[in-house]
Amino acid sequence: MSTQNMTETPMVEIKNVHKSFGDLKVLKGIDLTVDRGKIVSIIGSSGSGKSTLLRSVNHLEVIDEGTILLDGVQVNRPDMKGLAFERHINHIRQNMGMVFQHFNLFPHLSTLDNVTLAPRKLKGMDRKTARELGMEYLERVGLAAKAEVFPSHLSGGQKQRVAIARALAMQPKVMLFDEATSALDPELVEEVNLVMRSLAKEHMTMLIVTHEMAFARDVSDWAMFMDGGVVVEEGPPDKFFTNPDHERTRSFLKKHLDSNH
Amino acid sequence: MDFNLMADITPLLIKAAWVTIDISARAIVIGFMVASTLVFLRSIKFKPLQWFVRGYVSLVRGTPYFVQLLLVFYGGPTIGLKMDPFTCGVMVGAFNIGAYMSEAIRGALESVDSGQNEASRSLGFGRLQTLGYIELPQAAGLMIRSVGVLAIVLVKNSSLVSIISVVELTYQAQRLIGSTYKPLEIFTLSALMYIVIVYAVMGIVELAYRRATRYTTQ
DSSP states (O other): OOHHHHHHSOSEEEEEEEEEETTEEEEEEEEEEEOTTOEEEEEOOTTSSHHHHHHHHTTSSOOSEEEEEETTEESOOTTOOHHHHHHHHHHHHTTEEEEOTTOOOOTTSOHHHHHHHHHHHHHOOOHHHHHHHHHHHHHHTTOGGGTTSOGGGSOHHHHHHHHHHHHHTTOOSEEEEESTTTTSOHHHHHHHHHHHHHHHHTTOEEEEEOSOHHHHHHHOSEEEEEETTEEEEEEOHHHHHHSOSOHHHHHHHHHHHHHHO | OOHHHHHHHHHHHHHHHHHHHHHHHHHHHHHHHHHHHHHHHHHSSOHHHHHHHHHHHHHHHHSOHHHHHHIIIIIGGGGTOOOOHHHHHHHHHHHHHHHHHHHHHHHHHHTSOHHHHHHHHHHTOOHHHIIIIIIHHHHHHHHHHHHHHHHHHHHHHGGGGGGGTOOSHHHHHHHHHHHHOOHHHHHHHHHHHHHHHHHHHHHHHHHHHHHHTHHHHO
């Protein structure tokens, strides 16, 4: 493969992904391509399959059918078993940052240790270098002053910013946001959105599952509306949010734009 | 109360109390290994193994410790399981407390929010790393408390090994009563010694608990 082709490899490719929980089909053949440096927002009501799709990307959900590629490397490998797959997926996941709705900070570690644990243990970084790196990322999310504090002393917005710093410290190729602001009090949403906006400016590739329509419209390069496990509509945000083709998209957007603002 | 007698026999009882501590400490350490093994076996997704562990735990929990002791000490040699009394006391104690401890450890690990596991795995940590860096440290507090309670029960139950003639605190007390006919003095002394041991264990458990949960108060 030539270098030219290499740079054209999409960062994330989702091809014909199917997933069921028992008898319930939650993903019915999803396709999505995220190019390098692009931001894709996935919207939809709860139960639409959007979170499942995002979680499938780093294999927190195991898909039944289809292919997911990260930077040309296949994430799901039905052909691999046991420890071989474990090694494969652990390696893949080091290149993907995930931010959860409920932050999931490690409560027994200081803010700084939350950020530096993975670089130290997974990349063999020494304490001093890791500390510098950790402080750099905490600085970026505006929380350097809280480095020695334990998560129980942080507000929801601060926790989520630390969680973002923790994911960034692994220097991932793509960031996955699973309703990162849904659990936050309204007044704390903006500080997290600000951090995400700054990542957008730096051309971090991002896949964002969100309920924040205004934010999605602002930062995304591409928006996708899911309902009942299928993609109803997708397109560039300007058209998607102002003049969608499908009635279902329209009514969803109307409901959410009204209730949000 | 014959205080002179009590003063005279105190050194003998202290010596025997050391045997109580020794036998209990060994049983707890080996029991912890038994428990960890049981937790590990039960985590393997292979039904017969899980049945085995559950069957074993039910068996231990469903029968008196006293009967387990008699069964192994007197019944064991018939199937080639011959041990001296001390070893038998340690092993029966270990396999007994191991069953209870495995449930305590499992419960403590399950109390850790599943989001912790997901966050750790999403960073690229493997199962064992997640267990070691994330889940165990958070389960440690609860684990220490429950294991501590079991350890105290074990110390007190160790008095039962006197039946297989291990010369520990209770056996020694009975022997001394046989020669002095002063059960009130001697059993009072031995009871006091049990209290000292039990409270020492409680103190250690509390310190360990505070250390393990320091992060919640910081």
